[in-house]
Amino acid sequence: xxxxxxxxxxxxxxxxxxxxxxxxxxxxxxxxxxxxxxxxxxxxxxxxxxxxxxxxxxxxxxxxxxxxxxxxxx
Numbered sequence: 001x002x003x004x005x006x007x008x009x010x011x012x013x014x015x016x017x018x019x020x021x022x023x024x025x026x027x028x029x030x031x032x033x034x035x036x037x038x039x040x041x042x043x044x045x046x047x048x049x050x051x052x053x054x055x056x057x058x059x060x061x062x063x064x065x066x067x068x069x070x071x072x073x074x
Contacts, residue, residue: 007068014064017057024054 028050034042 003071003074007072010064010068010071014061014068017061017064021054021057021061024050024057028054 028047031042031046031050034040035044035047036042
């Protein structure tokens, strides 16, 4: 039972990290369109910040699912 709950916890948190990564990715895309368009009003610093957040949370999501698979095999 402990292994099951540990794997489930890793998968659930990985899912939520993935959701946050998708949200940050959409913010990145929206800011990208505003910043790099001629006469755009967006900030390039926001693009870089949102991209870093999206990549960090994508890493957390992927690593949680990998850890869940490794723990499942034990």
